[in-house]
Amino acid sequence: GTDTNDFNSIHRIIRSAIKDKKVVRDGTGEEEREYIHVQDAAMICQRLLENDLNGCEHVMATGYQRYKIKEIINMINKMLGDDIEVEFTGKKNVEHYSITPYRFQPKVARKIHLERSIDLGQGLFECIEELYKQIGDDH
Numbered sequence: 001g002t003d004t005n006d007f008n009s010i011h012r013i014i015r016s017a018i019k020d021k022k023v024v025r026d027g028t029g030e031e032e033r034e035y036i037h038v039q040d041a042a043m044i045c046q047r048l049l050e051n052d053l054n055g056c057e058h059v060m061a062t063g064y065q066r067y068k069i070k071e072i073i074n075m076i077n078k079m080l081g082d083d084i085e086v087e088f089t090g091k092k093n094v095e096h097y098s099i100t101p102y103r104f105q106p107k108v109a110r111k112i113h114l115e116r117s118i119d120l121g122q123g124l125f126e127c128i129e130e131l132y133k134q135i136g137d138d139h
Helices: 009-020 038-051 069-079 120-138
Strands: 022-025 032-034 058-061 066-068 085-088 109-112
Touching: 009 022, 009 069, 009 120, 022 069, 032 069, 038 058, 066 069, 069 085, 069 120
Parallel strands: 022 085, 058 109
Antiparallel strands: 032 066
């Protein structure tokens, strides 16, 4: 099936690519995201806790680089041997944002990055390895 939100969408894309050799996704593939590795997000949280913000600040942890969804799927496809069928339905999902996750809120969030972060390709490769093991264990 297609994704209804972006929670763990990378895992769903990779799982579908491995199991079905096919990825179906709403939208056109032009939608952009700033991906962050879970370990990097955890590191940011740890630093925030160490600095004790006393609940006075809102923060947003994101990756450094913007990627189109079709670029991410293309990377995954190449890592899996370039034989995955990819289909974009063109349907707009009103719950998805096209370029930015920001929406007007009375409180301003500070965007936080790490000086060094885990490479997106490395993160995708780790997900592929993990899901291959899971899928193998399921059968």
